[in-house]
Amino acid sequence: MKMTMFIVISILLICSTLADEVYENSKNVCQKCKCGGEDEFILDCSDKGFKNILANWPAHDKTLVATFSHNNITTLEILPPSNHTVRLVFDHCNIKYLDPGFLKEVKNVEYIDLSYNLLTTEEIDGEDFKGPYNNSVYCPIALKTLNLAYNQIHSLPRKFFESMPSLEELNLEGNDFVTLDPNTQMALSTVSNLRVLNLARNELTELVGDAIKNLNNLVELNLSSNRLDFVPETLDYLGKHLKVLDLSDNYIFELRDESFLGVNSITELYLDNLPRLKTIYVDTFANLPNLRKLSLRDNINLMSIDREAFGINTTLQELYLTNNSLMELDHKLLKWSNLRVFELKDNLLECDCNLFNITRDLDNEITRRLDGPTCVDPRTDASRQVYSLTEDICEVKSTRASIQHAMRHFETIRVILITLTAMFTIATFLAVMIAFLRYRRGTAYRNYNFTTQVQYNPIQNQYI
Numbered sequence: 015m016k017m018t019m020f021i022v023i024s025i026l027l028i029c030s031t032l033a034d035e036v037y038e039n040s041k042n043v044c045q046k047c048k049c050g051g052e053d054e055f056i057l058d059c060s061d062k063g064f065k066n067i068l069a070n071w072p073a074h075d076k077t078l079v080a081t082f083s084h085n086n087i088t089t090l091e092i093l094p095p096s097n098h099t100v101r102l103v104f105d106h107c108n109i110k111y112l113d114p115g116f117l118k119e120v121k122n123v124e125y126i127d128l129s130y131n132l133l134t135t136e137e138i139d140g141e142d143f144k145g146p147y148n149n150s151v152y153c154p155i156a157l158k159t160l161n162l163a164y165n166q167i168h169s170l171p172r173k174f175f176e177s178m179p180s181l182e183e184l185n186l187e188g189n190d191f192v193t194l195d196p197n198t199q200m201a202l203s204t205v206s207n208l209r210v211l212n213l214a215r216n217e218l219t220e221l222v223g224d225a226i227k228n229l230n231n232l233v234e235l236n237l238s239s240n241r242l243d244f245v246p247e248t249l250d251y252l253g254k255h256l257k258v259l260d261l262s263d264n265y266i267f268e269l270r271d272e273s274f275l276g277v278n279s280i281t282e283l284y285l286d287n288l289p290r291l292k293t294i295y296v297d298t299f300a301n302l303p304n305l306r307k308l309s310l311r312d313n314i315n316l317m318s319i320d321r322e323a324f325g326i327n328t329t330l331q332e333l334y335l336t337n338n339s340l341m342e343l344d345h346k347l348l349k350w351s352n353l354r355v356f357e358l359k360d361n362l363l364e365c366d367c368n369l370f371n372i373t374r375d376l377d378n379e380i381t382r383r384l385d386g387p388t389c390v391d392p393r394t395d396a397s398r399q400v401y402s403l404t405e406d407i408c409e410v411k412s413t414r415a416s417i418q419h420a421m422r423h424f425e426t427i428r429v430i431l432i433t434l435t436a437m438f439t440i441a442t443f444l445a446v447m448i449a450f451l452r453y454r455r456g457t458a459y460r461n462y463n464f465t466t467q468v469q470y471n472p473i474q475n476q477y478i
């Protein structure tokens with residue numbers, strides 16, 4: 015009897031420790047974690063030292079929002095069942111492995127945040143995200159948002175999205191993509207409902223056309239903090255629907271009429287922190303008739319914007335030009351009265367008539383701000399508020415503009431000089447070469463003592 019008791023107790027003990035190892039005890043979970051919410055059931059188990067997930071959800075009769083940020087869950091096991099809509103947050107959890115079908119019991123999962131974990135390409139595959147099995151097929155899961163930011167993924171498996179036909183938002187920021195390889199291209203070609211794609215903070219040098227050409231509903235694309243040298247031409251594929259484009263913090267050095275040729279649906283464009291950008295050329299934004307918001311901030315070498323950078327029909331409403339190296343801004347650049355937001359602080363502006371005219375056109379809401387942009391008065395070298403310039407500035411002949419003009423002139427002269435020098439060098443070189451060859455041939459003939467003996471040579475004869 016005692017023996018049986020002992021065995022039963024031991025088995026119970028073993029079972030409970032085993033169970034504990036696989037799942038966190040979910041009894042009284044609302045004492046350990048925070049439970050609450052009105053329209054949704056919110057379960058917040060952040061930073062609770064969990065090594066596993068719960069064995070069961072607390073009872074809920076509405077959308078479940080479960081947060082497990084900052085735990086230490088090496089393997090994300092199959093989540094406990096729920097028939098309700100579920101939103102899950104597992105950021106900063108040291109997750110390395112996903113159990114196959116870990117979402118199959120929560121097929122109404124709509125949102126999952128797996129950012130800041132240790133997932134690699136090798137550890138994620140289509141199997142991991144598959145839905146419940148029913149009549150020999152896997153049902154899809156309802157996932158709309160998948161956040162895999164800040165993991166170690168360099169490629170997506172071909173069938174990665176097979177079970178997520180409703181996916182609308184994919185975040186791959188801060189991973190290890192150097193290129194979008196054929197597997198990734200195949201994978202992305204299957205998510206045609208995708209609306210938002212974040213590829214920021216990877217190491218992309220180009221945007222492969224085959225990766226994006228099936229994204230027929232993409233509205234927002236974030237390519238900031240990559241290694242792009244140019245505005246990718248392949249954006250053409252998205253030209254009818256893309257609205258928001260972020261190309262900030264890249265190596266892009268040139269913005270010209272062809273840069274945005276095929277993407278005329280864009281309404282918001284971010285071109286901040288492009289350290290190699292110096293000039294924005296004529297018609298750069300002329301092909302963007304829908305552009306409402308343009309951000310051009312922190313471009314430390316951006317000195318000028320062509321006065322015809324925008325098309326005549328531009329409908330721009332928000333323009334951010336903070337912290338560049340702009341020396342002047344042409345009054346003809348824009349219809350300034352259309353702007354609702356305009357920022358120009360931290361540039362190298364010289365006070366001139368253009369700035370006065372711009373101020374006159376701008377909405378009062380903008381110009382009445384007292385902490386507006388400043389410029390340097392060429393008469394006194396003192397800093398002045400752009401928005402309180404007076405008409406007398408129009409009498410001043412700009413020194414810096416003329417210096418700039420002279421510098422541009424000098425630049426032209428320099429180019430001409432360099433070209434001439436190069437041409438001269440090449441000509442001299444050729445002349446010397448020809449002279450040398452002639453000389454060599456001359457001496458060769460003169461030193462050729464057997465000419466008479468080889469006179470029968472017909473080729474040689476031609477030369478004699």
Ligand SMILES: *[C@@H]1O[C@H](CO)[C@@H](O)[C@H](O)[C@H]1NC(C)=O
Nearest residue numbers: 063065085086087088089108
């Ligand atoms: C997380 O868990 C792993 C193994 O389960 C352990 O090696 C590691 O030290 C834990 N880290 C923290 C921060 O607790």
Ligand SMILES: *[C@@H]1O[C@H](CO)[C@@H](O)[C@H](O)[C@H]1NC(C)=O
Nearest residue numbers: 071074094095096097098119
């Ligand atoms: C979910 O729904 C199925 C069938 O409708 C039912 O059998 C199952 O018990 C439900 N699961 C939960 C956790 O309520």
Ligand SMILES: *[C@@H]1O[C@H](CO)[C@@H](O)[C@H](O)[C@H]1NC(C)=O
Nearest residue numbers: 121146147148149150151153
């Ligand atoms: C399983 O599939 C059948 C048809 O193949 C469908 O009628 C049924 O609703 C499915 N069950 C679940 C739980 O999705």
Ligand SMILES: *[C@@H]1O[C@H](CO)[C@@H](O)[C@H](O)[C@H]1NC(C)=O
Nearest residue numbers: 187214236238258259260284
């Ligand atoms: C693009 O991603 C960067 C990095 O996370 C972020 O700062 C920026 O706001 C994003 N751009 C847009 C338009 O959301």
Ligand SMILES: *[C@@H]1O[C@H](CO)[C@@H](O)[C@H](O)[C@H]1NC(C)=O
Nearest residue numbers: 287311312313314337338360
């Ligand atoms: C201006 O931009 C540079 C380069 O991006 C950055 O380092 C600096 O902090 C910015 N300055 C301000 C005042 O934002």
Ligand SMILES: *[C@@H]1O[C@H](CO)[C@@H](O)[C@H](O)[C@H]1NC(C)=O
Nearest residue numbers: 300301303324325326327328
């Ligand atoms: C600008 O708008 C006018 C009138 O709407 C139109 O006739 C003209 O073609 C447009 N110009 C450009 C460059 O789009």
Ligand SMILES: *[C@@H]1O[C@H](CO)[C@@H](O)[C@H](O)[C@H]1NC(C)=O
Nearest residue numbers: 344345346366367368371408
């Ligand atoms: C400024 O506006 C005045 C009056 O409208 C005009 O005569 C002048 O040419 C303009 N100057 C510049 C530089 O825009």
